[in-house]
Amino acid sequence: MSKLIAFNKPFGVLSQFTDKGSPTSRPTLSGFIDCPGVYPAGRLDRDSEGLLLLTNDGKLQARIANPAFKTPKTYLVQVEGEAGEDALDQLRGGVQLKDGLTSPADVTRIDEPDLWPRDPPVRFRKTVPDCWLKVTIREGRNRQVRRMTAAAGHPTLRLVRWSIGEWTLDGLEQGAWREV
Known part of the structure; x- marks a missing residue:
């Protein structure tokens, strides 16, 4: 069943569940969202805040994130x-x-x-x-x-x-x- 999550991302949090690219640990989605199998539909910069959508549905993820859909x-x-x-x-x-x-x-x-x-x-x-x-x-x-x-x-x-x-x-x- 499709799942869609709305998350209010704080400033400084990465739009991913792990931080493999940094020698220091930066806050990630895993510190806020405990819902296996969902992934961000698009990105929001670390220094930006607000709505981030996450889903387990690849077609929905593409519809939200792909610029061709002009969402x-x-x-x-x-x-x-x-x-x-x-x-x-x-x-x-x-x-x-x-x-x-x-x-x-x-x-x-x-x-x-x-x-x-x-x-x-x-x-x-x-x-x-x-x-x-x-x-x-x-x-x-x-x-x-x-x-x-x-x-x-x-x-x-x-x-x-x-x-x-x-x-x-x-x-x-x-x-x-x-x-x-």
């Missing part, structure tokens, strides 16, 4: 500086990165979301303002949202994936998981 992924993104309409329009139109032009993103400025505190906290600088964006992409390039905001002149300070397709973090505490 929307929505992120809440804290960026450096006050992103104005020019920067938002640049993101909405697609951004030229080293690996090519991105597809257009859905981008809006939002009020600071009510999220759990990040550990460690984002470095605060009195002289440098920040703002929050809601960014939805339908691709899945490596560190894509971070590279897009940097190219638009607003480096990412905090990145939280809120949803993948129909699945969201709504009501899921940091470090917790539920079967969906």
Whole structure:
């Protein structure tokens, strides 16, 4: 029977069950999820937080993770500086990165979301303002949202994936998981 798990991945946790590539032990999914036979459907960088889906169904895993299916992924993104309409329009139109032009993103400025505190906290600088964006992409390039905001002149300070397709973090505490 197919199983699908939604996990609210904390900052600093690897999107895999083991850490073979490091001489020091870094936190992995095995410290949070005790459900044999499931594997991540896509990845979320170690320094990103939020929704990670895991499944034991290879076809479902491909449907979620493969960019050909254009599954929307929505992120809440804290960026450096006050992103104005020019920067938002640049993101909405697609951004030229080293690996090519991105597809257009859905981008809006939002009020600071009510999220759990990040550990460690984002470095605060009195002289440098920040703002929050809601960014939805339908691709899945490596560190894509971070590279897009940097190219638009607003480096990412905090990145939280809120949803993948129909699945969201709504009501899921940091470090917790539920079967969906």
